Amino acid sequence: MSRDDSPPTGVRVVDVRLHLLSRQVLDVDGEPVTTVDDLELVAADAPEDGRRDAVPGEPAEVGAILTGPVLLTRLLGGRPPASRWEPVPWSDVGHVGTAIELTVQADSLDVHWTEDWLREHVVGRIPGGRHDPEEES
Amino acid sequence: MILGDLLDARVLGPGGENLGFLVDVRLALDTLPDGGPSDRDGRHHPGGAAGEADPDDAHPDDRALSQGVRRRDRVGRARVVGVLVSPRTGTSFLGYERTDVTAPWPVPQLVRRRHRGTFLVPWDDVAAVAPGEVRLAAGYRREDAALP
Amino acid sequence: MKRLLGVALGILTAIGGFVDIGDLVTNAVVGSRFGLSLVWVVVVGVVGICLFASMSGRVAAVSGRATFEIIRERLGPRAAGANLAASFAINLLTLTAEVGGIALALHLASSVEPRLWIPVAAFAVWLVLWRVKFQVMENVAGLLGLLLVGFGVALFLLGPDWGELLRQAVPPSPPATEHVATYWYYAVALFGAAMTPYEVFFFSSGAVEEGWTAKDLAQNRVNVLVGFPLGGLLSVAIAACAAVVLLPAGIEVSSLSQIVLPVAEAGGTLLLALVIVGIVAATFGAALETALSSGYTLAQYLGWSWGKFRRPARAARFHVTMVVALLLAVAILMTSVDPVAVTEMSVVFSAVALPLTYVPILLVANDPEYMGEHVNGRATNALGMVYLVIVVAAAVAAIPLMIATGAGS
Numbered sequence: 125m126s127r128d129d130s131p132p133t134g135v136r137v138v139d140v141r142l143h144l145l146s147r148q149v150l151d152v153d154g155e156p157v158t159t160v161d162d163l164e165l166v167a168a169d170a171p172e173d174g175r176r177d178a179v180p181g182e183p184a185e186v187g188a189i190l191t192g193p194v195l196l197t198r199l200l201g202g203r204p205p206a207s208r209w210e211p212v213p214w215s216d217v218g219h220v221g222t223a224i225e226l227t228v229q230a231d232s233l234d235v236h237w238t239e240d241w242l243r244e245h246v247v248g249r250i251p252g253g254r255h256d257p258e259e260e261s
Numbered sequence: 262m263i264l265g266d267l268l269d270a271r272v273l274g275p276g277g278e279n280l281g282f283l284v285d286v287r288l289a290l291d292t293l294p295d296g297g298p299s300d301r302d303g304r305h306h307p308g309g310a311a312g313e314a315d316p317d318d319a320h321p322d323d324r325a326l327s328q329g330v331r332r333r334d335r336v337g338r339a340r341v342v343g344v345l346v347s348p349r350t351g352t353s354f355l356g357y358e359r360t361d362v363t364a365p366w367p368v369p370q371l372v373r374r375r376h377r378g379t380f381l382v383p384w385d386d387v388a389a390v391a392p393g394e395v396r397l398a399a400g401y402r403r404e405d406a407a408l409p
Numbered sequence: 410m411k412r413l414l415g416v417a418l419g420i421l422t423a424i425g426g427f428v429d430i431g432d433l434v435t436n437a438v439v440g441s442r443f444g445l446s447l448v449w450v451v452v453v454g455v456v457g458i459c460l461f462a463s464m465s466g467r468v469a470a471v472s473g474r475a476t477f478e479i480i481r482e483r484l485g486p487r488a489a490g491a492n493l494a495a496s497f498a499i500n501l502l503t504l505t506a507e508v509g510g511i512a513l514a515l516h517l518a519s520s521v522e523p524r525l526w527i528p529v530a531a532f533a534v535w536l537v538l539w540r541v542k543f544q545v546m547e548n549v550a551g552l553l554g555l556l557l558v559g560f561g562v563a564l565f566l567l568g569p570d571w572g573e574l575l576r577q578a579v580p581p582s583p584p585a586t587e588h589v590a591t592y593w594y595y596a597v598a599l600f601g602a603a604m605t606p607y608e609v610f611f612f613s614s615g616a617v618e619e620g621w622t623a624k625d626l627a628q629n630r631v632n633v634l635v636g637f638p639l640g641g642l643l644s645v646a647i648a649a650c651a652a653v654v655l656l657p658a659g660i661e662v663s664s665l666s667q668i669v670l671p672v673a674e675a676g677g678t679l680l681l682a683l684v685i686v687g688i689v690a691a692t693f694g695a696a697l698e699t700a701l702s703s704g705y706t707l708a709q710y711l712g713w714s715w716g717k718f719r720r721p722a723r724a725a726r727f728h729v730t731m732v733v734a735l736l737l738a739v740a741i742l743m744t745s746v747d748p749v750a751v752t753e754m755s756v757v758f759s760a761v762a763l764p765l766t767y768v769p770i771l772l773v774a775n776d777p778e779y780m781g782e783h784v785n786g787r788a789t790n791a792l793g794m795v796y797l798v799i800v801v802a803a804a805v806a807a808i809p810l811m812i813a814t815g816a817g818s
Binding site: 134136137138140178183186198214217 | 291398
């Protein structure tokens with residue numbers, strides 16, 4: 125867990141749909157990672173070892189940002205099995221503004237496989253695919 | 262539980278009476294002092310294109326405008342405060358009923374009319390969540406939906 | 410001095426970048442059938458694109474979010490998904506028209522069959538997207554596109570009856586031979602051509618890619634506010650050339666060679682050659698912008714990494730999207746569909762899609778959470794609401810008019 129334990133200086137009230145859902149997620153270098161497709165709610169103050177699902181009426185908090193197949197089921201209805209969620213732990217979130225900024229690098233997250241696959245097998249193999257366009261060629 | 266299960270669900274009172282739709286979920290984000298350990302690399306450059314120079318050294322005119330809005334306070338945990346219920350419609354649109362944005366006239370005014378009567382129910386008072394349906398506990402509270 | 414050069418360059422590329430195959434074809438068709446009686450639509454369209462391009466640039470620069478990220482965030486996944494499907498399809502249609510336009514222009518210059526040019530044109534577009542620096546790409550296409558000034562030169566060489574042209578324009582007096590519905594159908598098409606949404610996707614994404622500063626924002630405002638109206642003047646020159654030569658001769662434009670006929674008549678081979686280079690550059694530039702826009706819209710909706718400034722491997726899905734879009738465009742053109750007809754379709758459907766893009770921009774430009782102190786002023790909002798009404802009216806009217814007039818025939 126990368127959460128640091130400095131005491132909170134205050135509280136900011138946000139509404140999920142208004143301020144979090146569908147926002148762009150950027151990694152620590154400002155690279156786009158994904159959008160917030162859904163959020164996982166967990167029981168607050170759960171013991172370190174195991175996270176419990178949120179229970180209505182009992183203290184709950186956001187456990188993770190979910191992306192991937194969750195988008196499709198939000199569009200079409202239903203929900204994917206938990207094994208198909210592509211979570212970004214909320215503890216990796218640094219800032220919430222017009223984008224959600226993470227405190228880790230995109231490559232350390234497990235939400236990228238299509239990008240990685242295309243990078244390794246298609247785009248990276250075409251001549252010039254790793255050329256920096258801002259440099260003089 | 263995922264949030265998608267709650268959004269747009271029908272909200273029922275303790276006796277099963279229809280109260281409207283769950284249009285949003287309110288969270289309280291802990292704000293943390295800036296510059297803590299998790300912030301050390303947070304000073305990225307807009308679009309990742311710029312060089313190594315610290316943008317704070319530059320003249321204000323030479324700094325990307327987005328720096329101003331983008332960097333808000335660092336946040337910690339996000340606790341669930343409650344759920345927002347609109348008696349009329351499930352379609353939430355821009356949340357005009359919860360903010361005091363008035364421009365461009367007349368869009369916010371019209372949306373606000375449509376969402377009149379939206380209220381906040383504290384999370385403590387949510388009794389049960391089933392697919393497409395949220396039931397409130399007996400003696401649930403109705404609070405002001407406005408964002409502070 | 411360097412600063413002044415920068416400003417001049419920006420304005421010149423904005424002029425050259427304004428006209429694309431949609432403007433070219435629609436203006437020539439309109440000029441050949443209605444004279445200058447639809448010039449007022451170009452004026453309305455230019456003011457609109459100035460307003461919304463500078464607004465979307467400001468939103469992107471201040472919030473750091475490009476237009477389609479905002480559309481997704483404000484409308485939610487479902488409505489924004491429908492918007493994406495429509496915008497992507499129309500953008501693809503426009504891309505198809507632009508690639509077809511490059512091929513037609515090269516055909517005029519070389520008399521090699523357009524179908525042979527289509528794959529070449531698409532490959533060249535891809536190569537530039539893959540390899541060339543954003544700024545270089547924008548400037549070269551914009552500056553060469555300026556050669557379209559040849560239409561203005563041709564107009565003067567033709568020595569028209571200026572009083573007669575003015576009489577057609579104010580008050581707008583359409584020829585008695587045309588039906589009212591047809592007149593309004595072409596009004597909507599012309600409006601769609603001037604306000605094509607891809608300009609806004611391109612413009613706002615550029616603002617994010619380049620990380621605009623207050624200085625950049627001011628300069629781009631000048632580029633837009635000076636460059637686009639001058640580009641609009643080019644559009645009017647194209648229509649006027651058609652009004653002077655094609656209208657009296659009873660020629661209805663259905664091919665690119667007819668569009669440049671007045672130029673050849675007035676200025677001979679040399680002017681024709683220059684204008685053809687201008688058309689290649691303008692359609693090539695627009696093909697780049699629309700190809701990029703197809704990547705921008707999809708990547709921004711789904712939160713992928715995107716942008717010309719990244720190494721292609723760092724924005725793999727973005728680059729793959731652009732390649733797929735180009736391949737689709739080539740496939741459509743290879744069915745030997747008429748690129749001019751595709752262009753006419755694309756501008757009408759652009760008109761239908763206008764509210765999808767412009768409404769969210771106007772709303773977010775008023776949201777202090779995104780914009781801080783840079784929210785819209787009262788005057789901008791008043792004008793914005795007027796345009797909202799126009800844009801919605803055009804969108805609603807487009808399809809019924811298309812059906813009623815049999816697509817203007």
